[in-house]
Amino acid sequence: xxxxLQLLKVALGGRRGTAGYVIVLAIVSVVVYDxxxxxxxxxxxxxxxxxEFESIRPLPSAxxxxxxGSYKPRMAWVGRxxxxxAPYSQIRAYYDAELTTHGWNFHRERRTRDWFxxxxxxxxxxxxxxxxxxxxxxxxxxxxVWVFSLDLTWGHDxxxxxxxGRACK
Numbered sequence: 001x002x003x004x005l006q007l008l009k010v011a012l013g014g015r016r017g018t019a020g021y022v023i024v025l026a027i028v029s030v031v032v033y034d035x036x037x038x039x040x041x042x043x044x045x046x047x048x049x050x051x052e053f054e055s056i057r058p059l060p061s062a063x064x065x066x067x068x069g070s071y072k073p074r075m076a077w078v079g080r081x082x083x084x085x086a087p088y089s090q091i092r093a094y095y096d097a098e099l100t101t102h103g104w105n106f107h108r109e110r111r112t113r114d115w116f117x118x119x120x121x122x123x124x125x126x127x128x129x130x131x132x133x134x135x136x137x138x139x140x141x142x143x144x145v146w147v148f149s150l151d152l153t154w155g156h157d158x159x160x161x162x163x164x165g166r167a168c169k
Contacts, residue, residue: 039072042072042074045154046071046077046078046154049076049077050078052102052128056150059082059086059094062082062086062147066081068081076153076154076155077152079151080149083146084148088122088137088140091135095135099126102128104127104128105128107126108124110125112136112139119138122137122139130154130155133151133152134151135148135150136149136150
């Protein structure tokens with residue numbers, strides 16, 4: 001470690017680079033501290049999200065696909081993609097009912113695009129305390145291997161409607 005610090009001091013300009021050395025050391029310290037303190041909480045939250053996700057029954061006609069999840073300090077996420085022949089209206093109606101039985105509240109629905117292309121995608125967002133559920137429909141014109149996904153997240157973004165100022169509760 002001492003050799004690294006000496007090498008860093010030389011790279012930053014010797015004695016005159018001491019301020020740069022302090023800044024770099026401070027940034028590294030903050031990143032390490034953030035990981036040590038907040039990553040374990042995010043890992044526990046991800047386990048809770050996974051448990052919550054498993055309690056939500058998928059659309060009966062849906063075929064499960066790729067399963068995903070991740071966590072890092074102050075953020076966690078779990079989700080799964082599905083295929084089905086059901087239209088969006090049926091998918092949305094099913095998850096409105098299913099998520100409500102698990103204590104989730106509908107927040108908003110918005111159109112989505114994939115790299116500025118409109119495939120008819122729609123995202124419905126729900127909340128439950130500090131958690132967010134996103135039902136993402138790829139669109140009628142999308143040529144993907146999945147039709148919709150359901151993701152549960154924590155810490156990714158607050159569900160506040162920018163135009164109406166309505167926060168999800």
